[in-house]
Amino acid sequence: MKKLRPFIFPLLLILICLLAACGRAAANEATITIKEMAFGQSEVTVKAGQLVTLRLVNRDGYTHAFDMDAFEIHTSLAANETAVLRFTPEKPGRYPFYCSSPGHEMAGMVGTLIVEP
Numbered sequence: 001m002k003k004l005r006p007f008i009f010p011l012l013l014i015l016i017c018l019l020a021a022c023g024r025a026a027a028n029e030a031t032i033t034i035k036e037m038a039f040g041q042s043e044v045t046v047k048a049g050q051l052v053t054l055r056l057v058n059r060d061g062y063t064h065a066f067d068m069d070a071f072e073i074h075t076s077l078a079a080n081e082t083a084v085l086r087f088t089p090e091k092p093g094r095y096p097f098y099c100s101s102p103g104h105e106m107a108g109m110v111g112t113l114i115v116e117p
């Protein structure tokens with residue numbers, strides 16, 4: 001057991017580096033929960049030029065949608081359905097998203113994807 005001790009510190013360092021790398025990758029992931037006719041997050045910030053993973057969770061008992069015209073994303077979510085979207089925004093900017101179910105956008109189902117350089 002004593003012989004193993006010199007290896008523990010480098011192993012810990014490697015582990016910390018791996019965890020840090022995972023943390024960085026997770027920064028371009030977001031979960032938007034839809035509940036009571038609203039997006040749980042009205043602003044989502046991601047980095048340009050990197051794959052974005054957007055998880056949409058519909059907690060309402062009826063259909064919603066997630067629409068982002070700039071990226072030609074138009075997804076329908078049935079009651080209590082979860083959808084995962086993956087796309088890579090190339091240009092920094094502010095891109096609006098909304099729910100295209102009739103009347104929902106007017107009711108406030110809108111938000112903004114902020115793409116940082």
Ligand SMILES: [Cu+2]
Pocket residue numbers: 037063064065099100101104109
């Ligand atoms: Cu909706």
